[in-house]
Amino acid sequence: MGNIITVRTAELAVSHNDDSVRTGSIGSCIVIVLYDAVSKIGGLAHSMLPYRDEHHKAGPNEADQPAKFADEGVDNLILEIQRQGGIKENLSAKLIGGASMFSKIAGGTQSIGNRNVEAARKRLTELAIPIDKEDTGGTAGKSVVINLASGVVQVSSVM
């Protein structure tokens, strides 16, 4: 059995072999899963916000927050996969999250969840990485785990 690596909010993790990478409590956050099916190297990033803007300048504690923003999360996840021997051209993506748990108050296209999904999609498209599956939007919180030997991604929710 491989290790199970748990990713906290604003973090990312990459591994291979029999390892799994998981993260939980995805509400409006967006989780970007990238997998190189040839080398079987991959991982995920758990991002909170779409882009860095005037409200979110670089802070002193950002060393352990490589995936705070969805666009930078995609970039940093790719860098880490490449560092461990994965090939960018082999990558395919899955997106999970971006829900609006309280859709009556904070729903619609301008919701933070939706903007997170859009930001991740946009960055992946710019980098020509295909998105082969999405489980985004809706009103349910989710957890996600990727098994790196098989590349299988499991998404679960409570209700």
Place this chain on the structure above:
Amino acid sequence: MNLEEAKNMQMDALAEMANIGAGNAATALSHMLNKKIEIDVPVPFIGELVSMERQFVESKDAVVAVFLKVQGDINGAMLNLFTPESALSFVNLLSKKEKKEISTLNEEDKSTLLEVSNILLGSSLTAISKFLKLNTTHSIPDISTDMLGAVMDTVFLEMGAESDHVIAFKINLKIEGEKIGGDLFFLFDPKSTDKILEKIKIKLNVQE
């Protein structure tokens, strides 16, 4: 007075404000149920958005959450959290039902919980606004049953979209002698917190 003392004083003032809000909610609940209500001391959640979120990221327990946004002179949000058991008890107590499973709650039961929270959160906000002489309104409430971590994710991000810091107070209310209760969360953005502290200062000067 050093910076740390000043900070502590501000925290005390904010916690006191949260207490006033929760006290009114408890009175409202007490009238509603004709029972005594116990209030805990406010627990502060103050700090960076990321670290606040990380406190809850592994909280997979299901909660029933009612959320509303506060607008007007201050921007914030209020949240009422029930464990599934408490949510069921409230529904059973108020509508004379005997439901045993959270999955059996229908639209009518959810609207019962929405109304309970609307009264609790509304009376809290009214008390806080009156105390600080602020004009506030709130959105309609919305309800969600989900993992605590995912709920807090959404709540913090709603507050954190325009700031990297979160200021929140959690207060537990419990019906005396029973296991039924809930948490009230009051959240404010940093700008509103400054305004609240300013108002508290004025208030204290007037009373001196």
